[in-house]
Amino acid sequence: MEIDKTTLNDISIFNAEEDLSVFNKLNLCNTLNGKEQLYYNFTTPLNSVDQIQGVQKTVQLLINKSAFLPTIISNGTIMVVEKFFTATLDEIPESGSAFQTFNYKVFHGPDYSLVKYSSQHCFDFIKGMKEWVSVLLDENTPLPLKEILESANKALQKTQFANTQKYATGKDLPNGELLQLAHFIRYKYKINVLDLLAIHARLDAWLGMAKAVKKYNLVFPTFVKNDKPVLQVQGLYHLLLASPFNYNVELNEAVNFLFLTGANMAGKSTFIKSVGSAVFLAHTGMAVPATQMKLTYFDGLLSNINVVDNLVKGESYFYNEVQRIKATIAKISNGKKWLILIDELFKGTNVQDAMKCSATVIEGLHKKTNSLFVLSTHLYEIAEELKQHKTISFKYFETAIANEKIQFSYQLKDGVSNDRLGYLILQQEGVVDMLEKL
Numbered sequence: 001m002e003i004d005k006t007t008l009n010d011i012s013i014f015n016a017e018e019d020l021s022v023f024n025k026l027n028l029c030n031t032l033n034g035k036e037q038l039y040y041n042f043t044t045p046l047n048s049v050d051q052i053q054g055v056q057k058t059v060q061l062l063i064n065k066s067a068f069l070p071t072i073i074s075n076g077t078i079m080v081v082e083k084f085f086t087a088t089l090d091e092i093p094e095s096g097s098a099f100q101t102f103n104y105k106v107f108h109g110p111d112y113s114l115v116k117y118s119s120q121h122c123f124d125f126i127k128g129m130k131e132w133v134s135v136l137l138d139e140n141t142p143l144p145l146k147e148i149l150e151s152a153n154k155a156l157q158k159t160q161f162a163n164t165q166k167y168a169t170g171k172d173l174p175n176g177e178l179l180q181l182a183h184f185i186r187y188k189y190k191i192n193v194l195d196l197l198a199i200h201a202r203l204d205a206w207l208g209m210a211k212a213v214k215k216y217n218l219v220f221p222t223f224v225k226n227d228k229p230v231l232q233v234q235g236l237y238h239l240l241l242a243s244p245f246n247y248n249v250e251l252n253e254a255v256n257f258l259f260l261t262g263a264n265m266a267g268k269s270t271f272i273k274s275v276g277s278a279v280f281l282a283h284t285g286m287a288v289p290a291t292q293m294k295l296t297y298f299d300g301l302l303s304n305i306n307v308v309d310n311l312v313k314g315e316s317y318f319y320n321e322v323q324r325i326k327a328t329i330a331k332i333s334n335g336k337k338w339l340i341l342i343d344e345l346f347k348g349t350n351v352q353d354a355m356k357c358s359a360t361v362i363e364g365l366h367k368k369t370n371s372l373f374v375l376s377t378h379l380y381e382i383a384e385e386l387k388q389h390k391t392i393s394f395k396y397f398e399t400a401i402a403n404e405k406i407q408f409s410y411q412l413k414d415g416v417s418n419d420r421l422g423y424l425i426l427q428q429e430g431v432v433d434m435l436e437k438l
Contacts, residue, residue, distance in 0.1 A: 034204025055285025098178030120170030235291030318348030
């Protein structure tokens with residue numbers, strides 16, 4: 001799936017404030033390397049349904065095997081192993097004999113302490129990787145997991161690691177065996193260790209995903225084969241909300257455009273981000289916040305939500321809105337499947353101009369049945385002329401006023417909303433009263 005940084009930020013996958021990002025919510029990795037790998041996974045969605053299903057099966061296997069997975073490898077272990085190769089040390093003796101061990105300890109005291117501590121963690125890392133392979137590798141292992149485990153297993157077939165069956169942790173090894181292990185790893189096994197560290201990062205990233213699926217009760221989506229795009233979701237909600245509301249969404253070739261209206265704060269932006277983030281997560285192999293989800297593979301996901309002006313280039317807000325729409329049209333013209341998310345189109349111009357521009361854009365976009373569109377707007381007036389198109393579905397978020405207070409149901413309903421509550425909100429927040437007292 002093709003996706004740009006703007007879209008990743010628009011749908012809250014990433015955010016400068018980590019607490020406001022889906023990535024941070026789902027990052028339950030044990031190590032920093034795992035977190036970095038998970039970040040990579042989330043910036044490079046998968047390229048085929050086969051790849052997606054391979055990751056789905058891997059994460060499901062890790063959920064099922066979670067009680068049997070090794071816990072000996074900690075973030076501290078990873079850090080010590082990495083630093084062992086860059087530390088300045090006097091040469092470590094090869095044999096680990098009693099004499100050489102004693103000599104190194106007496107005449108290279110500080111180095112001896114560091115080598116001993118590092119080799120203990122190296123032992124734990126090697127033992128942990130062997131346990132990963134033992135628990136997960138068999139003929140039924142999902143392909144992406146099987147490939148890296150087979151690579152790890154091959155690298156771990158060394159006589160120097162035979163003692164991992166004898167000792168529980170590196171702290172149990174005699175000093176001579178620790179020095180012997182340290183010599184082998186530092187001088188003869190560095191490349192293999194670096195490869196194993198990269199493999200462990202991938203394992204930890206998938207394990208972090210598995211923990212998140214279990215913790216948040218997420219559901220794996222089903223991918224269906226269809227020449228035209230399909231998106232069908234029940235019980236969709238936004239992962240970052242403490243008390244979210246559920247939505248049902250269905251878009252396909254016959255109805256490929258959702259025209260969304262509603263007052264300010266009624267839930268339009270949250271809904272759009274919920275759709276975008278769920279579709280994105282599905283394309284990483286991750287489970288999604290919903291009760292059920294079926295979709296086709298999308299070649300790209302593009303948003304037009306948080307457009308900004310550019311003072312340096314002298315570009316206005318409206319100009320950048322136009323450029324984003326222009327880029328969108330270019331993308332969907334390639335005949336591939338795209339999901340396009342647009343929140344409050346053409347906010348950067350006057351109402352009459354915005355209505356004309358919005359109607360023109362919608363009239364053009366909905367004809368591209370190779371793509372699905374979700375668009376929110378306050379410009380409910382343009383809905384009437386669009387109702388002639390059967391490919392456009394009209395939904396709105398209901399609001400009500402009771403005792404001069406606004407009530408939001410956050411329920412998605414059929415139709416068009418003409419609610420305009422901006423001035424009422426201004427009154428409720430005391431702004432009108434403050435202005436009158438100036």
